Amino acid sequence: MYDILIVGNGLAGLSAAITCAEAKARVLLVSSNQPERSQSVMAEGGINAALDQKGEDDSPAQHLADTLRAGCDLADAQAVAGLTTAAPEIIRWADRLGTVFSRDEEGRVDQRCFGGQKKKRTAYANAGIGRQLMAALSRQCRKLESEGRIEVREDLRLVSAALGDRGCCGGVFRRVGGGEPEGIAAEGLILCCGGPGGLFGNNTGSLLSDGAAAAALFSQGAAMADLEMIQYHPTTAAGPGKRLLISEAARGEGGRLFTYKEGKPWYFMEEWFPEGGNLMPRDVVSRSIYKVVRELGLGVEGRDEVLLDISFLPKEVLDTRLAEICRNCRTFLGVDPAREPIPVWPGVHYFMGGFYVGADHACSIPRLWAAGECACQYHGANRLGGNSTLGAIYGGRVAAESALGASPLYSAAEKEALLEREARRQSELAAAFSGRLRPPRLRQELQQVMREGMAIFRSEEQLAAALGRLYSLEEEARGLAGGAEAADSLTLTGQMRLARAMLLSALARRESRGAHQRSDFPARDDAGFRCVTVAQYGADGNINVGFRPIGADPCK
Amino acid sequence: MQVILRVKRQAGPESRPYWQEFSCEAGPDSSVLSLLEEINSSSPLTDAAGAEALPIEFESGCRQMGCGACAMLIDGYPRLACATFLRQLKLKEGVITLAPLSKFPLLRDLHVDRGVLTEDVKRMKLWLNHDAVVDKKELPYAYQSASCLMCGCCAEICPNYQAGTAATGSAFTGAAVMNQAYRAASQYPPGKERRRLLKENVAAGQGHCSRTLSCLRVCPLELPLDYIISRGNHMYLKSLFERDKSHEK
Ligand SMILES: Cc1cc2nc3c(=O)[nH]c(=O)nc-3n(C[C@H](O)[C@H](O)[C@H](O)COP(=O)(O)OP(=O)(O)OC[C@H]3O[C@@H](n4cnc5c(N)ncnc54)[C@H](O)[C@@H]3O)c2cc1C
Ligand code: SF4
Ligand code: SF4
Ligand code: FES
Numbered sequence: 001m002y003d004i005l006i007v008g009n010g011l012a013g014l015s016a017a018i019t020c021a022e023a024k025a026r027v028l029l030v031s032s033n034q035p036e037r038s039q040s041v042m043a044e045g046g047i048n049a050a051l052d053q054k055g056e057d058d059s060p061a062q063h064l065a066d067t068l069r070a071g072c073d074l075a076d077a078q079a080v081a082g083l084t085t086a087a088p089e090i091i092r093w094a095d096r097l098g099t100v101f102s103r104d105e106e107g108r109v110d111q112r113c114f115g116g117q118k119k120k121r122t123a124y125a126n127a128g129i130g131r132q133l134m135a136a137l138s139r140q141c142r143k144l145e146s147e148g149r150i151e152v153r154e155d156l157r158l159v160s161a162a163l164g165d166r167g168c169c170g171g172v173f174r175r176v177g178g179g180e181p182e183g184i185a186a187e188g189l190i191l192c193c194g195g196p197g198g199l200f201g202n203n204t205g206s207l208l209s210d211g212a213a214a215a216a217l218f219s220q221g222a223a224m225a226d227l228e229m230i231q232y233h234p235t236t237a238a239g240p241g242k243r244l245l246i247s248e249a250a251r252g253e254g255g256r257l258f259t260y261k262e263g264k265p266w267y268f269m270e271e272w273f274p275e276g277g278n279l280m281p282r283d284v285v286s287r288s289i290y291k292v293v294r295e296l297g298l299g300v301e302g303r304d305e306v307l308l309d310i311s312f313l314p315k316e317v318l319d320t321r322l323a324e325i326c327r328n329c330r331t332f333l334g335v336d337p338a339r340e341p342i343p344v345w346p347g348v349h350y351f352m353g354g355f356y357v358g359a360d361h362a363c364s365i366p367r368l369w370a371a372g373e374c375a376c377q378y379h380g381a382n383r384l385g386g387n388s389t390l391g392a393i394y395g396g397r398v399a400a401e402s403a404l405g406a407s408p409l410y411s412a413a414e415k416e417a418l419l420e421r422e423a424r425r426q427s428e429l430a431a432a433f434s435g436r437l438r439p440p441r442l443r444q445e446l447q448q449v450m451r452e453g454m455a456i457f458r459s460e461e462q463l464a465a466a467l468g469r470l471y472s473l474e475e476e477a478r479g480l481a482g483g484a485e486a487a488d489s490l491t492l493t494g495q496m497r498l499a500r501a502m503l504l505s506a507l508a509r510r511e512s513r514g515a516h517q518r519s520d521f522p523a524r525d526d527a528g529f530r531c532v533t534v535a536q537y538g539a540d541g542n543i544n545v546g547f548r549p550i551g552a553d554p555c556k
Numbered sequence: 557m558q559v560i561l562r563v564k565r566q567a568g569p570e571s572r573p574y575w576q577e578f579s580c581e582a583g584p585d586s587s588v589l590s591l592l593e594e595i596n597s598s599s600p601l602t603d604a605a606g607a608e609a610l611p612i613e614f615e616s617g618c619r620q621m622g623c624g625a626c627a628m629l630i631d632g633y634p635r636l637a638c639a640t641f642l643r644q645l646k647l648k649e650g651v652i653t654l655a656p657l658s659k660f661p662l663l664r665d666l667h668v669d670r671g672v673l674t675e676d677v678k679r680m681k682l683w684l685n686h687d688a689v690v691d692k693k694e695l696p697y698a699y700q701s702a703s704c705l706m707c708g709c710c711a712e713i714c715p716n717y718q719a720g721t722a723a724t725g726s727a728f729t730g731a732a733v734m735n736q737a738y739r740a741a742s743q744y745p746p747g748k749e750r751r752r753l754l755k756e757n758v759a760a761g762q763g764h765c766s767r768t769l770s771c772l773r774v775c776p777l778e779l780p781l782d783y784i785i786s787r788g789n790h791m792y793l794k795s796l797f798e799r800d801k802s803h804e805k
Contacts, residue, residue: 034671
């Protein structure tokens with residue numbers, strides 16, 4: 001019996017768990033893997049905070065303004081103010097825990113330039129901030145675990161939440177590698193399960209962030225917000241079966257984007273945006289690259305590619321601050337960035353949308369919280385590089401604080417009954433599959449549909465076509481395999497439902513803002529759409545998409 | 557080209573292992589991981605003889621040498637499947653042999669439980685009870701040691717490593733855990749706590765390490781394990797003569 005159950009051990013989950021343990025709550029941290037494997041370890045470029053130590057007169061208020069501007073005024077200003085105010089202290093905390101940040105001459109945490117921000121505000125650790133933060137936070141968690149202040153399971157996958165009429169009372173899990181659903185009771189559940197990259201495939205993230213948990217909770221009625229807001233990172237390369245991220249750090253350190261025009265290098269970002277240049281916010285850079293290739297027909301050798309040049313940077317910068325990037329290029333692309341430019345094209349990278357939460361990270365269902373990339377908070381219509389590791393750590397903390405001290409909603413016996421009922425329901429749903437179609441095949445088709453439907457530019461026609469294809473995949477899904485693959489079949493049908501909600505959200509927002517660009521509605525429309533897109537799955541099997549004011553309480 | 561993937565399979569820790577062959581189409585730049593994914597996503601899934609087969613179980617995540625999940629024995633050598641390309645393999649008669657890491661408890665097929673590495677970290681209490689201090693000289697190595705993927709390749713190849721159980725840990729922890737001991741020690745000021753960590757590391761780490769440096773050769777990140785191991789030793793010897801400075805300042 002736990003006070004708080006946390007699912008996912010990326011930065012958000014670890015931060016939530018540490019907060020709970022320090023408040024002496026009985027907390028269980030569950031994940032399907034050890035923290036060393038979480039997508040958070042992949043973060044490269046850095047983490048933002050207005051430490052104001054570069055003599056540039058920086059402040060949390062400017063960090064707030066930059067975040068809101070990049071998010072095209074769709075983020076909740078009050079929540080973001082909390083984030084940017086807490087940021088400097090979060091860096092100092094991570095530093096005390098032993099995160100190995102890169103240092104300046106005076107031995108202070110160094111900071112670099114990142115897109116969409118004029119000040120040097122991104123604290124970094126060469127090109128491996130995620131690994132370093134995770135090493136420090138997971139070490140702290142293990143210490144708390146050995147002191148008996150956190151319990152940890154690293155072999156369970158969340159399949160659903162146990163919900164009664166008053167709210168959530170725990171989760172239902174399956175053991176990794178098979179086994180029947182089993183329930184774990186708690187007064188509250190914090191979801192830190194990462195973004196739904198698995199709905200798209202060929203993205204920059206980890207296969208572990210598959211969106212299955214979010215899809216399951218969506219199917220149970222949790223509302224989702226701004227699902228149409230998907231960040232294409234402007235500089236990703238064609239790796240083996242995935243888009244390999246070339247971190248913004250490459251441009252932060254001076255890297256330049258170009259293509260060939262009339263045989264000569266053309267630095268289009270510098271020409272089009274003399275001030276921001278290569279470091280404009282990500283949505284702007286992605287659209288510019290798209291324009292160069294698709295509209296001007298200037299892709300390198302006719303391919304969907306432009307070039308990113310870092311070869312002229314000092315060797316010392318390439319070998320330290322950009323070491324991981326250079327290594328990845330050599331290993332996975334066969335490109336040596338010290339000698340030749342890197343071919344890049346925008347790729348699916350980050351999800352600004354997710355669980356509809358308030359400033360306290362509470363979801364639309366009582367006793368359910370969400371933090372990190374799975375939640376819709378802080379980033380609006382476009383996320384600033386360096387703000388999501390920050391948002392994950394801060395969000396995990398806020399979610400934990402608001403979950404702490406929740407008084408029991410149900411008696412122990414009621415909880416038991418609800419958990420048992422949900423576990424039984426999950427077994428029955430899985431047992432209904434008895435076809436021959438293997439889930440991985442159909443999942444690949446789903447991913448194809450989503451990549452085409454939710455491309456950088458969208459239109460009614462394109463989205464409707466994707467929706468049509470998705471309906472027929474959902475039809476085909478009735479023939480999915482049972483037996484050993486039944487659980488995966490069930491997961492896939494959930495993922496399809498969440499995918500449908502994304503397409504419907506994109507259809508509903510008939511304007512262009514940040515990451516959501518409609519070729520049929522090219523203008524931003526503040527009067528009509530400066531509000532949150534909310535998608536909800538109803539008991540009738542339909543998905544309802546509506547709009548709510550920014551900053552409203554999801555529970556009301 | 558056509559290749560045969562020869563995979564060691566085992567339904568569970570108590571089941572009998574067997575070998576199964578799968579055939580697939582691949583190029584020199586295909587990674588071993590992409591072949592496994594290809595096989596697992598075919599419908600129906602059949603082995604080289606055309607018989608229906610169960611999906612192959614293995615771990616993966618980042619697909620870019622960043623998470624350590626996909627370590628396995630590839631032609632007998634511990635490597636990351638996502639960062640091992642066909643052009644690097646001998647491909648004798650077009651065959652690639654895949655087996656689980658042998659030093660860790662098997663869960664199923666190529667999936668093993670590397671939790672024992674974490675158990676060692678906990679048993680040896682390799683963490684800070686003090687705010688981290690920054691020793692500029694150690695910083696680059698502390699960075700490298702924190703980059704460790706906990707993939708277990710170093711432990712697999714090490715002549716002296718034999719994993720214990722989750723309850724007991726192993727007698728000798730291997731390079732990955734020595735790494736963690738070094739990093740924690742380098743973040744303490746000289747004094748009692750640092751000495752404790754270093755002593756712990758001598759008892760369960762360096763004391764058993766014969767400096768063959770096989771670990772260095774297999775580490776996918778080419779971490780400077782030789783430096784880290786000898787640095788740990790150096791810090792230990794020094795600590796025997798040091799005053800306790802952790803309460804000063
Ligand atoms: C290549 C790359 C580079 C990036 N670089 C930066 C950067 O420089 N700066 C920045 O700010 N951001 C960056 N980001 C984004 C940032 O890393 C992530 O948004 C952030 O780390 C997300 O943390 P999280 O805790 O929300 O989720 P994750 O780290 O994704 O963790 C989710 C966890 O939940 C687990 N989980 C998922 N489903 C289940 C389930 N059903 N049951 C149990 N467990 C489950 C997963 O296995 C995982 O352990 C980058 C992202 C990528 C992909
Ligand atoms: S140096 Fe040799 S004995 Fe020591 S950890 Fe490495 S492989 Fe093992
Ligand atoms: S030291 Fe290298 S081989 Fe060993 S676990 Fe770490 S990354 Fe893997
Ligand atoms: S999949 Fe992450 S290291 Fe291979």
